[in-house]
Amino acid sequence: MKRMLLAVIIGLPMAALSQSAALDEKVEKFLKEHRSEWHDLNVPFVDGQTLHDIIVKKGYKSALEIGTSTGHSTIWIAWAMSKTGGKVTTIELSEERHNQAIKNLTEAGLIQFVDARLGNAHELVKQLPGPFDFVFSDADKNWYAQYFIDVTPKLVTGGCYTAHNVIDGNTPREYVESVQKNTKFETTIDKKSRAGIMISYKLKGD
Ligand SMILES: C[S@@+](CC[C@H](N)C(=O)[O-])C[C@H]1O[C@@H](n2cnc3c(N)ncnc32)[C@H](O)[C@@H]1O
Numbered sequence: 001m002k003r004m005l006l007a008v009i010i011g012l013p014m015a016a017l018s019q020s021a022a023l024d025e026k027v028e029k030f031l032k033e034h035r036s037e038w039h040d041l042n043v044p045f046v047d048g049q050t051l052h053d054i055i056v057k058k059g060y061k062s063a064l065e066i067g068t069s070t071g072h073s074t075i076w077i078a079w080a081m082s083k084t085g086g087k088v089t090t091i092e093l094s095e096e097r098h099n100q101a102i103k104n105l106t107e108a109g110l111i112q113f114v115d116a117r118l119g120n121a122h123e124l125v126k127q128l129p130g131p132f133d134f135v136f137s138d139a140d141k142n143w144y145a146q147y148f149i150d151v152t153p154k155l156v157t158g159g160c161y162t163a164h165n166v167i168d169g170n171t172p173r174e175y176v177e178s179v180q181k182n183t184k185f186e187t188t189i190d191k192k193s194r195a196g197i198m199i200s201y202k203l204k205g206d
Contacts, residue, residue, distance in 0.1 A: 030104075038070070040100075042070060042073065043072055043195070047073070047164065048073050048076030049076065051073060051076050051136055055081070055084060058134075060134040061084050062130075063086065063087070063089070064088070065091070065136045066121045066147055067138035067139030067140075068090040069092065073138060074088065075110060078110040078113040079108075079110060082113050087115060088115070089128060090116050091125070125147055125151055129154070130154025130155070131154050131156050132151065132154055132155050132159060133155070135155060135162065136164070141165060142172065145172070158201065163175075163198045164197055166197070167193075168195045168196060179198060183203075185200040187200040
């Protein structure tokens with residue numbers, strides 16, 4: 001309904017409108033049918049929804065995800081990208097999970113909004129040029145601090161850097177505290193998420 005209203009306001013042709021409504025239906029069906037089937041360290045449904053909602057609300061178009069696994073969060077991010085006209089680059093080390101993610105994203109109808117990279121994010125995040133306006137960090141927690149150092153110069157002002165598992169004890173406390181203290185970012189922790197999502201908006205002046 002929201003998409004229809006938006007399309008009417010911006011004068012989107014009816015064919016495009018019905019195409020996007022069909023995509024929404026397909027993604028919703030996929031998410032509903034697979035809701036209890038994510039067993040590869042994937043984010044829960046509610047966390048995926050949070051990421052999706054931030055992107056749609058802010059109109060972000062260039063996302064980076066570190067840690068694809070089998071693609072649950074990627075599906076939520078890519079779905080948001082289908083609404084904003086953007087694309088997400090996502091990185092995974094395990095070939096099996098990367099392949100399964102591609103399969104899932106294809107089945108959900110979202111593969112065209114995704115650049116899925118197989119490789120070590122330690123190197124890949126340094127190589128990717130950016131710029132990004134949204135980042136989801138969800139791979140190896142002991143490398144979170146280094147990812148933050150490598151990626152934030154490529155994050156646009158007003159962009160958002162998110163990190164998963166910040167209240168469940170999986171992420172080093174020093175990382176969480178250092179981001180919270182960083183005055184170049186406005187940081188909150190979403191506690192609807194049982195694992196905890198740290199959400200940091202990049203302020204002007206960096
Ligand atoms: C918590 S899972 C990601 C879950 C995913 N975001 C989701 O919600 O569906 C973390 C993933 O990061 C991958 N990973 C760990 N270290 C990595 C690295 N150095 N480079 C790329 N991927 C890595 C793991 O193989 C694992 O699949």
